Amino acid sequence: MSGETDLEALFRTLKISVADGIYVFTTLEHRKIPEGLEPKMVFQETEGTTLILLREEAEEHHFTYEFPSKMITLNVHSSLEAVGFMARISTALSVEGMGVNPVAGFFHDHLFVPLGRETDALRVLEELKETALNHPGAS
Numbered sequence: 048m049s050g051e052t053d054l055e056a057l058f059r060t061l062k063i064s065v066a067d068g069i070y071v072f073t074t075l076e077h078r079k080i081p082e083g084l085e086p087k088m089v090f091q092e093t094e095g096t097t098l099i100l101l102r103e104e105a106e107e108h109h110f111t112y113e114f115p116s117k118m119i120t121l122n123v124h125s126s127l128e129a130v131g132f133m134a135r136i137s138t139a140l141s142v143e144g145m146g147v148n149p150v151a152g153f154f155h156d157h158l159f160v161p162l163g164r165e166t167d168a169l170r171v172l173e174e175l176k177e178t179a180l181n182h183p184g185a186s
Contacts, residue, residue: 050126050154057132058179062122063172069102069162071112072148081108087118087157088150099150099159114148117165119158119172127151139171 051057070087074095080086086100098110105112125132133149133156140147140160145167148159160168 050124052126061176066118071102073110073112115162116159121156
């Protein structure tokens, strides 16, 4: 289950989906996640525990949060060792003046893009896919 490493194959077979809801980033000073909370991602850092979760969950728990965003899932099983996949995507989004917070899961990569810019991000991703389909090696 190592996933795809060929960059052109990743872009040619890319399927994209946008998750419902608005996601935000928050941090907890302690490592204990409140009961009933269902974060999309948890990452332990020295300074605290980073959570990506739905904005409504953050507000329910009175968390301060940043970066309201939409989660775009790249539905292609990319290898954790694939070289250049996320770099090409983040470069293309930066040309559009868009920051992105990528998260690599075991099976898929996920992009958290600024709320209101998801349509722009989808267009850029589709353009990368079309380039790979129509001009292999030129993405």
